[in-house]
Amino acid sequence: MKQRAKASAEPTFTVDALWALDRIGEASLGPDGAQAVAGVTRYSMETNKAQSSLWLFSTLGGEPRRLTEAGEKDGNPQWSPRGDLIAFVAKREQAGVKDEEAQLYVIPPDGGEARRVGQVPGGVEAFKWFPDGRRIAFVAWVWPDRKAAEQAEALREFKARKETAYVTDEALYRFWDHHIPMGRVPHLHVMDVATGKARDLFEGTPFELGRAEPDANAFDISPDGRRIVFAFDPAAEKQLDNRFALAEIDVRTRQVQTLLRDGDWDFSAPRYSHGGAHLAFLASHQARGHNRPTQLAVLDQHGRWAVFSEGWDHEVSAPLRWAEDDQAVLFTAEDRGRRHLWQFALGDRRADIVFEGGHVGSFDARGGFIAVNHDSVQFPPRLSVLDGDGAVRRMEALNDERLAAHRFGRHEEVSFTGARGDDVQMWLIHPPGFSARRKWPVMHVIHGGPHTAFGDSWHWRWNHQVFAAQGYVVACVNYHGSSSFGFEFLDSITGHWGEYELQDIEAATDWLLARPWVDSRRIVATGGSYGGYMVAWMNGHVPAGRYQAYVCHAGCFDWQAMYADDACSWHRKELGAAYWDDPAKVAAQSPVSFARQFATPTLVIHGQLDYRVPDAQGLAYYNTLKSQGVPARLVWFPDENHWVLKPRNSRLWYGEFFAWLQRHLPRR
Numbered sequence: 150m151k152q153r154a155k156a157s158a159e160p161t162f163t164v165d166a167l168w169a170l171d172r173i174g175e176a177s178l179g180p181d182g183a184q185a186v187a188g189v190t191r192y193s194m195e196t197n198k199a200q201s202s203l204w205l206f207s208t209l210g211g212e213p214r215r216l217t218e219a220g221e222k223d224g225n226p227q228w229s230p231r232g233d234l235i236a237f238v239a240k241r242e243q244a245g246v247k248d249e250e251a252q253l254y255v256i257p258p259d260g261g262e263a264r265r266v267g268q269v270p271g272g273v274e275a276f277k278w279f280p281d282g283r284r285i286a287f288v289a290w291v292w293p294d295r296k297a298a299e300q301a302e303a304l305r306e307f308k309a310r311k312e313t314a315y316v317t318d319e320a321l322y323r324f325w326d327h328h329i330p331m332g333r334v335p336h337l338h339v340m341d342v343a344t345g346k347a348r349d350l351f352e353g354t355p356f357e358l359g360r361a362e363p364d365a366n367a368f369d370i371s372p373d374g375r376r377i378v379f380a381f382d383p384a385a386e387k388q389l390d391n392r393f394a395l396a397e398i399d400v401r402t403r404q405v406q407t408l409l410r411d412g413d414w415d416f417s418a419p420r421y422s423h424g425g426a427h428l429a430f431l432a433s434h435q436a437r438g439h440n441r442p443t444q445l446a447v448l449d450q451h452g453r454w455a456v457f458s459e460g461w462d463h464e465v466s467a468p469l470r471w472a473e474d475d476q477a478v479l480f481t482a483e484d485r486g487r488r489h490l491w492q493f494a495l496g497d498r499r500a501d502i503v504f505e506g507g508h509v510g511s512f513d514a515r516g517g518f519i520a521v522n523h524d525s526v527q528f529p530p531r532l533s534v535l536d537g538d539g540a541v542r543r544m545e546a547l548n549d550e551r552l553a554a555h556r557f558g559r560h561e562e563v564s565f566t567g568a569r570g571d572d573v574q575m576w577l578i579h580p581p582g583f584s585a586r587r588k589w590p591v592m593h594v595i596h597g598g599p600h601t602a603f604g605d606s607w608h609w610r611w612n613h614q615v616f617a618a619q620g621y622v623v624a625c626v627n628y629h630g631s632s633s634f635g636f637e638f639l640d641s642i643t644g645h646w647g648e649y650e651l652q653d654i655e656a657a658t659d660w661l662l663a664r665p666w667v668d669s670r671r672i673v674a675t676g677g678s679y680g681g682y683m684v685a686w687m688n689g690h691v692p693a694g695r696y697q698a699y700v701c702h703a704g705c706f707d708w709q710a711m712y713a714d715d716a717c718s719w720h721r722k723e724l725g726a727a728y729w730d731d732p733a734k735v736a737a738q739s740p741v742s743f744a745r746q747f748a749t750p751t752l753v754i755h756g757q758l759d760y761r762v763p764d765a766q767g768l769a770y771y772n773t774l775k776s777q778g779v780p781a782r783l784v785w786f787p788d789e790n791h792w793v794l795k796p797r798n799s800r801l802w803y804g805e806f807f808a809w810l811q812r813h814l815p816r817r
């Protein structure tokens with residue numbers, strides 16, 4: 150195995166040190182809970198590439214062991230219910246066949262050669278084991294008007310065409326950074342693991358899974374393996390914000406029965422109880438508001454369903470997992486900038502924290518153990534296990550030595566009075582070696598969304614320790630509109646985006662200026678996406694001199710032109726009007742309308758593959774700044790999407806980011 154880069158001797162935590170860390174994925178426990186399998190991704194700044202392999206981790210204290218060596222992109226491992234195999238997706242060359250798209254593979258947990266299972270035209274999107282451990286349900290894209298046996302030929306024909314046009318009459322044709330496969334829809338299939346033979350369960354039916362990245366949360370297999378429940382969009386015109394229904398298909402007969410369909414509700418993430426008598430799922434009352442949270446609901450065998458978390462003002466997140474006794478449901482949910490693993494008791498409808506974040510990214514529960522992938526401002530995603538006695542143990546220390554070689558800043562949460570006189574949370578990450586007896590520059594890092602939150606979590610793209618290591622106090626305001634503070638706070642900005650958020654950020658800056666350790670002449674503001682929108686909004690609303698410089702990454706600039714994005718169906722709900730019905734209202738929330746006020750030097754960054762915030766937004770902002778003589782610099786990536794995902798581009802991104810700020814900060 151190639152020697153890993155030695156832990157750096159450089160105590161400053163830099164972008165190179167960030168990329169040298171192992172990135173540990175979701176863990177899947179074996180049936181006895183003694184081990185878990187997870188993907189580990191390693192990047193090389195030299196080759197500018199990633200390599201992902203599968204590793205085994207003990208829940209009983211043993212050392213991690215690498216399971217796969219040959220693959221480059223082994224991912225999404227799932228341990229079989231019988232414990233004899235681990236299934237995963239990979240693109241490999243085997244038996245003279247080179248995978249063009251990700252295919253299903255299986256490998257015994259004690260090692261050996263992985264075996265490709267079947268050959269799925271167009272590749273495998275997501276999958277789950279059947280309880281019998283002999284079959285796998287998986288998602289693959291198909292031409293709905295062609296038979297299953299014709300799909301491979303249809304794909305060959307499509308790939309061989311000389312035309313390059315993407316032609317559609319669909320409303321949903323792009324998502325984040327890719328096109329929805331032209332003319333195809335996602336179907337649910339069943340694979341026989343022994344023979345590699347697959348069946349398209351939806352063949353010849355009007356049913357399909359959601360087209361925006363269908364994942365394994367979109368369906369579940371009944372404990373007896375005879376039925377599969379799935380979420381689907383019943384509308385003829387598929388839209389990102391349509392309200393999904395739930396249906397169940399008989400695996401043998403392929404008969405489909407709609408279980409729940411209600412025009413007021415959006416249903417998702419169905420999960421059978423262990424006994425099969427109940428179905429937990431997520432329900433959001435979209436008729437009461439587009440920002441209504443997803444809540445925990447349960448359907449019984451008689452077709453009766455109820456929301457159980459009505460009185461709990463939190464957003465319940467997929468996946469849902471039933472407790473062993475089927476009396477409670479496990480899931481993660483945010484609370485005040487942290488994300489915990491919760492157990493929701495159905496009897497008394499009470500939620501208790503089972504594993505406290507930081508940030509719990511994912512979990513798996515089996516054999517009396519709960520394996521958790523969690524992180525914090527202080528450490529990247531790591532695996533820990535919660536055993537039946539409630540004891541928590543680390544399952545690995547893959548990054549410990551590298552992390553110990555660097556100096557990290559401490560973090561804390563504070564609060565201040567923001568818009569409407571509300572209490573607003575801010576997280577501070579202090580530079581290593583911080584002393585209140587000195588004066589320090591401040592860097593606002595404004596989160597995106599807007600309905601997300603920054604909290605005690607690790608970010609691979611905007612890493613707060615890398616920022617702080619440059620000597621900044623990093624300030625992260627969870628402004629009005631942020632998630633994890635209840636529905637009313639999140640929804641409070643609807644129809645007047647920019648207003649309360651700016652008041653919050655300005656109140657935060659006033660709070661900071663009142664600290665003796667803040668250098669009032671060296672305060673900057675940065676943000677991505679909605680955070681980029683906010684710094685463009687600040688350029689039009691805050692007098693020059695308050696902030697010495699801005700960095701705007703993938704910022705929304707003009708809500709009318711933003712209609713070219715992939716999420717346009719959300720705009721009128723969030724802005725309070727469609728631009729063609731009330732252009733003034735939409736313009737009043739667009740930074741472009743305040744261009745004459747722009748005066749603060751701004752670094753504009755955008756990726757061409759960004760379909761959520763099209764790069765024309767950043768280019769228009771940059772051109773507007775240049776046209777008015779405002780100092781500006783553009784970093785444009787032809788091969789990056791909403792984020793920067795390649796090591797060398799990320800190194801350039803941080804270099805340009807820090808250089809721009811340094812250029813516009815007065816010498817200390």
Ligand SMILES: CSCC[C@H](NC=O)C(=O)N[C@@H](Cc1ccccc1)C(=O)O
Nearest residue numbers: 597598599600601678679716719723761
């Ligand atoms: C409200 S529509 C999309 C929201 C989504 N994130 C959730 O809060 C998102 O993609 N936010 C972008 C900014 C954006 C907002 C509205 C329309 C397009 C993009 C982001 O901050 O990443």
